[in-house]
Amino acid sequence: MKPCYIHxxxxxxxxxxxxxxxxxxxxxxxxxxMISAIRPNYKDFISPVASRRMATGxxxxxxxxxxxxxxxxxxxxxxxxxxxxxxxxxxxxxxxNTIINNDEEYLTPTSFIQSTHNTVGAQIxxxxxCKSYNVTYVHGANSFEFALLDAQxxxxxxxxxxxxxxxxxxxxxxxxxxYALLHDTQKVPFSEGAHFFTVTSEKQENSYATLQAxxxxxxxxxxxxxxxxxxxxxxxxxxASDIDVVVLGNxxxxxxxxxxxxxxxxxxxxxxxxxxxxxGEYYTASAFGLWGASKxxxxxxxxxxxxxxxxxxxxxxxILLYNQYKGxxxxxxxxxxx
Amino acid sequence: xxxxxxxxxxxxIISSIGNTVEENLNALISSKKGIAPIVNxxxxxxxxxxxxxxxxxNEELAERLGLIKENNYSRTALLGCIAGKEALAxxxxxxxxxxxxxxxxxxxxxxxxxxxxxxxxxxxxxxxQKYITSHHAGDSxxxxxxxxxISEFVTTISTACSSxxxxxxxxxxxxxxxxxxxxxxxxxxxxxKFTINGFKTLMILSDTDCKPFDADRxxxxxxxxxxxIVLESNTVIQEQKKEVLxxxxxxxxxxxxxxxxxxxxxxxxxxxxxxxxxxxxxIKPEQVDYINVHGTATPNNDASEGAAIQRVFGESIPDFxxxxxxxxxxxxxxxxxxxxxxxxxxxxxxxxxxxxxxxPIPEFGMCPVTEVKxxxxxxxxxxxxxxxxxxxxxxxxxx
Numbered sequence: 001m002k003p004c005y006i007h008x009x010x011x012x013x014x015x016x017x018x019x020x021x022x023x024x025x026x027x028x029x030x031x032x033x034m035i036s037a038i039r040p041n042y043k044d045f046i047s048p049v050a051s052r053r054m055a056t057g058x059x060x061x062x063x064x065x066x067x068x069x070x071x072x073x074x075x076x077x078x079x080x081x082x083x084x085x086x087x088x089x090x091x092x093x094x095x096x097n098t099i100i101n102n103d104e105e106y107l108t109p110t111s112f113i114q115s116t117h118n119t120v121g122a123q124i125x126x127x128x129x130c131k132s133y134n135v136t137y138v139h140g141a142n143s144f145e146f147a148l149l150d151a152q153x154x155x156x157x158x159x160x161x162x163x164x165x166x167x168x169x170x171x172x173x174x175x176x177x178x179y180a181l182l183h184d185t186q187k188v189p190f191s192e193g194a195h196f197f198t199v200t201s202e203k204q205e206n207s208y209a210t211l212q213a214x215x216x217x218x219x220x221x222x223x224x225x226x227x228x229x230x231x232x233x234x235x236x237x238x239x240a241s242d243i244d245v246v247v248l249g250n251x252x253x254x255x256x257x258x259x260x261x262x263x264x265x266x267x268x269x270x271x272x273x274x275x276x277x278x279x280g281e282y283y284t285a286s287a288f289g290l291w292g293a294s295k296x297x298x299x300x301x302x303x304x305x306x307x308x309x310x311x312x313x314x315x316x317x318x319i320l321l322y323n324q325y326k327g328x329x330x331x332x333x334x335x336x337x338x
Numbered sequence: 339x340x341x342x343x344x345x346x347x348x349x350x351i352i353s354s355i356g357n358t359v360e361e362n363l364n365a366l367i368s369s370k371k372g373i374a375p376i377v378n379x380x381x382x383x384x385x386x387x388x389x390x391x392x393x394x395x396n397e398e399l400a401e402r403l404g405l406i407k408e409n410n411y412s413r414t415a416l417l418g419c420i421a422g423k424e425a426l427a428x429x430x431x432x433x434x435x436x437x438x439x440x441x442x443x444x445x446x447x448x449x450x451x452x453x454x455x456x457x458x459x460x461x462x463x464x465x466x467q468k469y470i471t472s473h474h475a476g477d478s479x480x481x482x483x484x485x486x487x488i489s490e491f492v493t494t495i496s497t498a499c500s501s502x503x504x505x506x507x508x509x510x511x512x513x514x515x516x517x518x519x520x521x522x523x524x525x526x527x528x529x530x531k532f533t534i535n536g537f538k539t540l541m542i543l544s545d546t547d548c549k550p551f552d553a554d555r556x557x558x559x560x561x562x563x564x565x566x567i568v569l570e571s572n573t574v575i576q577e578q579k580k581e582v583l584x585x586x587x588x589x590x591x592x593x594x595x596x597x598x599x600x601x602x603x604x605x606x607x608x609x610x611x612x613x614x615x616x617x618x619x620x621i622k623p624e625q626v627d628y629i630n631v632h633g634t635a636t637p638n639n640d641a642s643e644g645a646a647i648q649r650v651f652g653e654s655i656p657d658f659x660x661x662x663x664x665x666x667x668x669x670x671x672x673x674x675x676x677x678x679x680x681x682x683x684x685x686x687x688x689x690x691x692x693x694x695x696x697x698p699i700p701e702f703g704m705c706p707v708t709e710v711k712x713x714x715x716x717x718x719x720x721x722x723x724x725x726x727x728x729x730x731x732x733x734x735x736x737x
Binding site for chain 2: 001080085086087092095096099100103104105107108109112113114115116117118119121122123125126128129130131132133134135136137138139140142143146150153156157174175177178179181182216217218219283328329
């Protein structure tokens with residue numbers, strides 16, 4: 001597929017990422033195993049009437065979408081593509097609890113209406129009165145990457161020039177505590193966040209990075225990870241030594257062996273970065289990784305908080321992001337300098 | 339960019355009117371609907387709703403798939419696996435690894451059927467904890483992928499009731515641009531208390547058999563189903579000398595951007611989706627021989643869709659029918675169910691009836707086909723619309 005360009009970005013996360021230009025200089029150290037995102041003052045972005053009905057994920061999504069569009073100077077995107085692993089879990093839980101507690105009686109539709117997985121994309125479209133292509137991907141830890149892949153495909157097909165693409169997940173209340181019971185080997189907290197990007201078919205003056213390729217693979221045996229990375233790079237006419245920076249999705253669980261295999265071999269000489277200790281783990285946490293990598297590329301500055309090793313590079317021109325979750329939902333994203 | 343054609347070489351389906359493609363076709367041509375009082379789910383509303391239910395239990399479905407008793411498959415996954423396997427067999431695919439093969443599934447319910455049963459015991463009952471990881475929407479897709487032996491390109495789309503249409507559309511785009519050689523596309527959704535109560539609170543569930551496009555329609559019947567179709571590139575068709583059932587000629591996706599759940603009065607999103615699909619197919623509206631309408635039988639949908647169809651087709655509206663009076667509204671799966679019915683219509687040159695229709699909606703005067711009608715079909719258009727303003731259209735062609 002033809003490369004495209006990351007034109008503008010916005011993040012709400014468990015760090016101060018929406019308003020701050022500091023780019024992770026004053027990071028928050030998380031101690032609990034469940035961390036909410038730092039919520040903006042929603043009134044600055046959404047009317048109180050609309051905001052009242054919106055769950056956390058919808059609000060975070062709408063705010064980051066607006067912010068990314070504003071930074072990019074875009075009023076109407078040609079498509080809105082969203083990824084979410086858990087969807088609107090807050091409203092799903094709310095409606096489900098009422099069904100159970102009220103024994104299927106005295107229910108109101110609001111939380112049901114807002115519980116469908118496409119609510120974030122729909123509310124963004126509604127706010128913008130944007131009638132263009134609108135799709136939501138809900139495939140676990142690949143949800144955001146598939147949204148990105150669809151965006152690149154559309155730009156390749158030349159049916160769009162400017163696309164709003166993002167990933168959103170909210171913590172919810174009870175389901176996540178049950179989920180956490182099963183996943184207690186993870187060292188980083190569970191969290192939430194929203195990231196929206198605009199991607200364009202043509203390079204703009206302030207583009208962050210060139211998005212060369214996105215690839216999602218459902219399952220890879222750990223023994224094969226190095227060869228699969230090599231194949232991906234080869235398809236893009238690169239080899240491992242061309243990679244200046246590798247951004248990894250380590251979360252401290254036993255599946256980190258996928259990353260360590262690469263850290264110890266293929267990317268021994270690359271600058272290695274990680275981010276989930278800052279933003280926490282959730283199905284679309286990898287979008288925080290892309291947000292960070294985009295900033296590294298444009299600013300040519302690497303915050304210390306992201307570093308795994310101290311390898312020095314004179315320039316950061318080629319960045320590979322690799323994420324997986326529990327040995328499944330592997331994704332590679334390749335960025336090059338504009 | 340050299341474009342690949344998008345051939346359909348196989349299909350599989352399980353719905354309230356049959357557990358195979360053949361059973362579904364037989365029911366459609368003998369006007370045998372699958373709408374009845376609910377059996378498998380204990381709900382307070384069981385006497386006031388009618389549904390399109392697959393009568394096999396989870397245990398029976400699991401046994402058909404050869405799963406161990408301790409499996410953690412949601413009903414959504416079980417239905418999806420049955421339909422997916424039939425689609426692969428129908429396409430005569432023996433070696434799944436021979437070509438770059440993907441799976442794109444669609445669901446809105448996901449693992450909610452198990453979550454609603456066990457969510458209060460997840461913390462205490464170890465036995466029920468296996469369903470925690472089967473809640474998220476991608477899980478059913480992963481299980482279908484595993485059953486089909488697909489391990490690379492696997493994804494899930496959820497745009498409410500237009501989900502499967504978008505899954506088919508993405509598959510067609512990936513084949514057309516040469517990203518994949520072969521892709522299994524469709525959707526699956528089971529009945530759940532969650533959706534029954536959700537639609538009940540919106541007051542759009544009918545207490546009788548639904549009456550799509552009728553002046554006195556009272557709302558929809560919910561249904562459960564799964565369907566998948568196999569798309570293959572020209573290259574695969576030529577190399578393997580494969581029989582082609584039909585082609586995907588066009589597709590379109592637009593957003594109504596009007597309201598979270600209601601459709602606009604002039605059907606703007608639906609209008610745009612149909613226009614885009616016609617444009618991709620490179621055909622004029624008058625070339626469409628049959629429309630399998632979304633036709634949920636809610637007052638709002640049918641009025642909005644009727645308005646959109648009139649805007650696209652003007653005075654000469656093609657033959658149309660909603661098959662939801664057979665199956666109920668199967669939510670995220672609906673687009674795939676109706677894709678199978680559209681392909682069957684093309685293949686057998688037959689239009690399936692819009693059951694329970696008496697009087698046209700006065701503003702439009704549009705009368706659907708109400709009896710099985712034989713007619714040479716070349717292009718069939720299928721609509722699917724969902725909450726969130728998501729509107730999608732597919733056009734299937736014989737050649």
